[in-house]
Amino acid sequence: MxxxxxxxxxxxxxxxxxxxxxxxxPxxxxxxxxxxxxxxxxxxxxxxxxxxxxxxxxxxxxxxxxxxxxQPSLEEAREVFEVRKALEREVVRLVAKRWRPEFGAELEGHVRKEEAARALDDERVSIRLAGEFHARLAEMAGNGLLMRYLREVISRCSLILALYGRPHSSDCAVNEHSEILAALRRGDGEAAADLMDHHVGAVERRALIGEKPxxxxxxxxxxxxxxxxxxxxxxxxxxxxxxxxxxx
Missing domain, CATH: 1.10.10.10 (Winged helix-like DNA-binding domain superfamily/Winged helix DNA-binding domain)
Structure with a gap:
């Protein structure tokens, strides 16, 4: 119970x-x-x-x-994204090494939820689901400390985007998550890591001063x-x- x-x-x-x-x-x-x-x-x-x-x-x-x-400063924001890039790259490498078919089924189901939120134009749910995709990968990496650090960094990135970000692009996030999943299914850990670098870089580029919500x-x-x-x-x-x- x-x-x-x-x-x-x-x-x-x-x-x-x-x-x-x-x-x-913030x-x-x-x-x-x-x-x-x-x-x-x-x-x-x-x-x-x-x-x-x-x-x-x-x-x-x-x-x-x-x-x-x-309210993280812009300097703090840059530091957070530097750490996130390093952690995310290591996560996908570990996931690729420990890959199991059930990982693919779980991640595919999550991507479907992201697609459903995108279809409903539900930006807040899309933001949460986008972060949860990365948290699920961290769980699959099999390193509790790495998962803890990454979850914290992902949360801080949400604050940074709320302060400085352009509108969340659910189309980009879902497509990029699908590409990372495809690389992991192929067993190509390096390609998955490169795709993750590009993806996190795109998130960072949205962290620019915009209209305050x-x-x-x-x-x-x-x-x-x-x-x-x-x-x-x-x-x-x-x-x-x-x-x-x-x-x-």
């Missing part, structure tokens, strides 16, 4: 997904009282939840200040994501719904 999800786990998952999907923008304040009310948690649990997100580079939390969604109401976003996360967690505790207020 699946262990019931705690309020803290649901709050963490909901906030993380909302940040990655760019529903909550710089948005994350008041402890509003989060606590939304998820029925004490301030101590809220701070612990925000600390988990801070450890992943998604939240800035300074003493005696309201936590905010992190419109800020959303924090309470409304949290309610939507809390419901989605709680609904997928077996035995999850009920989450209190509240009316939102403007995030500043």
């Amino acid at each position: 699946t262990k019931p999800s705690s309020r803290s786990d649901i709050a963490y998952a909901a906030l993380r997904q909302a940040i990655i999907e760019q529903a909550i923008l 710089g948005t304040k994350l008041p402890e009282d509003e989060i606590g009310t939304q998820f029925g948690m004490s301030r101590t649990l809220v701070r612990a939840t925000l600390a988990r997100l801070q450890a992943e580079g998604l939240v800035d939390a300074l003493p005696r200040r309201t936590a905010t969604v992190a 419109v800020e959303a109401d924090l309470g409304t976003v949290l309610a939507r994501y809390a419901g989605a996360v709680a609904g997928t967690a077996e035995g999850a505790v009920p989450i209190r719904r509240t009316s939102g207020r403007k995030a500043t």
Whole structure:
């Protein structure tokens, strides 16, 4: 039986997904009282939840200040992409060495989900699924530490694109993922690594200053994501719904 999800786990998952999907923008304040009310948690649990997100580079939390969604500088953004390129290349090389037919079936199924999101023109889901493709590859690489580092870097890239990026191109992402999958199925690890370099480079090139997205109401976003996360967690505790207020 699946262990019931705690309020803290649901709050963490909901906030993380909302940040990655760019529903909550960099710089948005994350008041402890509003989060606590939304998820029925004490301030101590809220701070612990925000600390988990801070450890992943998604939240800035300074003493005696309201936590905010992190805002990486352009210099930090360049450093993140340098690290991501190195990690992604090693991931596909390891996956190619450890390739199994079931890997191809799993990745193909994921690409189909990406294609479905593209057909619906659902940009936020497309952004999340694009990152999950890379996270699945990292799992297949069979190196837990590498997977942990890459997942963190992917999350930070979502923040960078929210701050500086051009609109997400789901067409490019899905096509490039399909090409990487085809190379892995052929057993051509070097070609897969080269394709990954090109793909991550294309993501980096989108990280240019663009039009700032419109800020959303924090309470409304949290309610939507809390419901989605709680609904997928077996035995999850009920989450209190509240009316939102403007995030500043």
